[in-house]
Amino acid sequence: MGVADLADYPWDAVAPYAERARAHPGGLVDLSIGSPVDPTPSVITRALAAATDAHAYPQTLGTPALREAIADWYARRRGVPGLTPDQVLPTIGSKELVALLPLLLDLRPGDVVVHPRAAYPTYEVGARLVGATPIAADDPRTWPTATRLVWLNSPGNPDGRVLDAASLRAAVARARELGAVVASDECYAELGWDAPWDAEPIPSVLDPRVSDGDARGILSVYSLSKQSNLAGYRAAFLAGDAAIIAGLLTARKHLGLMLPAPVQTAMVAALTDDTHVARQKERYRARRVVLKSALESAGFRVDHSEAGLYLWATEGRDAWQSMSRLAELGILAGPGHFYGEHFPLHVRLSLTATDERIATAAERLHGD
Numbered sequence: 001m002g003v004a005d006l007a008d009y010p011w012d013a014v015a016p017y018a019e020r021a022r023a024h025p026g027g028l029v030d031l032s033i034g035s036p037v038d039p040t041p042s043v044i045t046r047a048l049a050a051a052t053d054a055h056a057y058p059q060t061l062g063t064p065a066l067r068e069a070i071a072d073w074y075a076r077r078r079g080v081p082g083l084t085p086d087q088v089l090p091t092i093g094s095k096e097l098v099a100l101l102p103l104l105l106d107l108r109p110g111d112v113v114v115h116p117r118a119a120y121p122t123y124e125v126g127a128r129l130v131g132a133t134p135i136a137a138d139d140p141r142t143w144p145t146a147t148r149l150v151w152l153n154s155p156g157n158p159d160g161r162v163l164d165a166a167s168l169r170a171a172v173a174r175a176r177e178l179g180a181v182v183a184s185d186e187c188y189a190e191l192g193w194d195a196p197w198d199a200e201p202i203p204s205v206l207d208p209r210v211s212d213g214d215a216r217g218i219l220s221v222y223s224l225s226k227q228s229n230l231a232g233y234r235a236a237f238l239a240g241d242a243a244i245i246a247g248l249l250t251a252r253k254h255l256g257l258m259l260p261a262p263v264q265t266a267m268v269a270a271l272t273d274d275t276h277v278a279r280q281k282e283r284y285r286a287r288r289v290v291l292k293s294a295l296e297s298a299g300f301r302v303d304h305s306e307a308g309l310y311l312w313a314t315e316g317r318d319a320w321q322s323m324s325r326l327a328e329l330g331i332l333a334g335p336g337h338f339y340g341e342h343f344p345l346h347v348r349l350s351l352t353a354t355d356e357r358i359a360t361a362a363e364r365l366h367g368d
């Protein structure tokens with residue numbers, strides 16, 4: 001498959017439900033997309049405003065200040081000490097990296113890319129782009145010998161599932177046995193809700209309990225879109241195996257995949273301030289409590305969702321029927337069908353709506 005063969009976004013299928021939900025007299029509550037609604041913190045906007053003179057080309061590698069801030073953040077927030085500047089690399093948001101990684105790693109037809117069973121769709125897109133075979137499989141023992149790249153996603157989108165250190169360790173061990181690269185997409189790691197993740201950090205694939213301090217074959221992929229309300233800046237990065245990162249850097253230099261200089265400066269401000277992240281987490285915590293209890297009172301079961309930005313809910317019937325019921329209440333969700341073939345009975349509801357919209361959704365659900 002080439003770029004021209006990529007299917008259009010499946011959201012067209014949702015349009016009739018959106019139309020019905022919009023017709024609700026109290027207005028639409030759109031919980032279908034995880035796009036932040038709260039303002040970008042001023043500590044970051046100020047840094048951006050002070051960095052608008054950007055006459056020179058930015059460094060694909062990232063400024064020394066940015067690389068240092070990324071390494072310090074992994075040590076401080078993720079329990080990953082000792083990363084060196086050649087082990088980190090900024091990306092233009094993480095979606096481009098997710099889509100391009102199979103290409104940048106030179107994967108070919110016949111190679112297998114493994115991704116979670118309930119999955120962010122871009123893992124599959126990236127595999128198909130190079131003619132590789134995507135396989136949705138969570139159990140490392142089932143990963144085939146042709147596997148060259150394994151995507152992990154913890155906390156997961158759409159299901160909010162967290163992989164503990166032992167599960168990550170088993171995944172890394174199996175990938176090493178296969179000679180595959182493990183890329184762990186960890187962008188919701190600051191949003192842990194249920195025990196033990198409300199109290200202890202959600203482990204990174206680079207955690208020494210997982211990697212034994214050996215980053216070979218391992219990449220941690222991270223994004224500031226959610227935790228810092230920076231989706232519009234396109235601010236993300238990866239960390240891990242220095243040799244892989246050197247190869248990615250060379251390719252990305254050739255392709256012009258460099259992060260704008262003002263955004264690099266803004267990222268340093270975001271990565272060195274934990275206060276705004278904690279504040280944002282509390283906003284999402286409050287919304288989650290309200291929405292989760294309302295869904296449960298309306299007869300939904302919320303599965304996993306112990307961390308991250310979504311509630312993964314089911315009524316035990318086809319997602320399109322749940323979409324229909326929710327649309328009657330003026331609420332738009334995302335059907336499980338969009339996240340692979342394994343969860344047709346689930347819907348995903350995002351916590352990225354204002355307090356007022358979440359309260360409105362909850363009121364309608366309680367009254368249903």
Ligand SMILES: Cc1ncc(COP(=O)(O)O)c(C=O)c1O
Pocket residue numbers: 034092093094095096098120153156157185187222223224225231235236
């Ligand atoms: C699991 C996962 N990975 C990557 C991304 C992409 O984030 P961004 O491109 O904004 O960094 C998202 C966005 O929703 C996501 O849910």
